[in-house]
Amino acid sequence: MQLDSSTIFRARRAINEAVSQHLFDRNVSMIDFGFPEHGGRIVEDEIAIRIHVRKKLYGPQLEAAADLELTKPIPETIGGFQTDVPEGSYYAQQHWWWRPPNPRAARSDPMQGGISISNARHYTYATLGALVRDRITGDNMILSNWHVLAGDWSARPGLGILQPGRLDGGTSLDQVATLARDAMAVNLDAAVATLTGPRRLINNQMELGSVTGLSEPQLGMNVIKSGRRTGITYGRLTSIEGVARISYSWVERLIRHVVTVEPRSAREQTSQGGDSGSLWLKEDTREAVGLHFAGSDFPERALAMDVLAVLEALDVDLVAELEPARIAPEIRARELVPA
């Protein structure tokens, strides 16, 4: 139906009149101008001022509500247009785009190893490796890679670290730490960030449990990791003591103390982009072995750095105390403290 400009002008005046008379009626949810409904059928060759109500009231019910000033009857015409009273309640339909379904990509409190982080400058995500403690100050810190926490050669201490990472929706409101130092000067792609703000970081690897200690990497060792991109994956150490050439923003660096993790079967995957920063653990004891930093697809391999060398270079200790949740349930029931 094409409406001429005069009709549209009169309709707008009628809507204004309807709004002033009825929009603040608590039973009215919307007022518009459109096709009326007769006998359950939309009539498209007529036009009407439509006053949408949450619940249509008739006869005595309407009279009683009007007497109590809960609503008032709608006239048959407003501004020369017929009125129609459809029933409808409308609600904002928020789509939680910033809360992805993957728990590793979500904002976490407390935080743990295996979840999404990034620095505040780069639109990406990678993995929070573990809770470590500064040997001098005792500060709690996040362990991950240099290329995760710093990201490029212009990064300076104090750079904000976000959880979740920016590519997972993290914003400046999600800052949880600041870059403290890195170990690139001694050929290790590793860094730590000092925790700031109220959110805790606990000794837990998502879906794996607490880290129990440290282990020297050994050839043939079965390992497991929890990473942002590929979650839980398995592997076997096939090399140690490696030196790798890796490009970081077109600058090639040697990375030392490299161990190689290969899948145990041909169809398995060890890692993908976004897993950087994951902590490889000895599968049977959950002792930390290596800090993941690189990989290849053909063949499928993951590269990590000997975690002992990483901790020494960064002057931090891995926190291996068990979280209260690991204590037997009957004890936890008596001694559980709020987070």
Add this chain to the structure above:
Amino acid sequence: MSPIDPDHLERARKALEKLIQGYIHHPDVTLIDIGLDPNAGPGELLALRVHVRQSAAKETLQLPAEVDGFPVYIETGDYRPE
């Protein structure tokens, strides 16, 4: 598997350093490390591995067959930060 004999490992480390000094800066080389020798005899567990970016480099890269008694194997691997 059983831990590697410390002396055997230390000798492998020294051989590895020689290989690294000679080849780590070759444009086709991406990683040099110590692995298990797939053809190991009794007491000879370790080997040196040189990873190259593309398999074609296996033909052109002239590596020694062994360094200080440790065999040298060529692997293919192009690694990037993840």
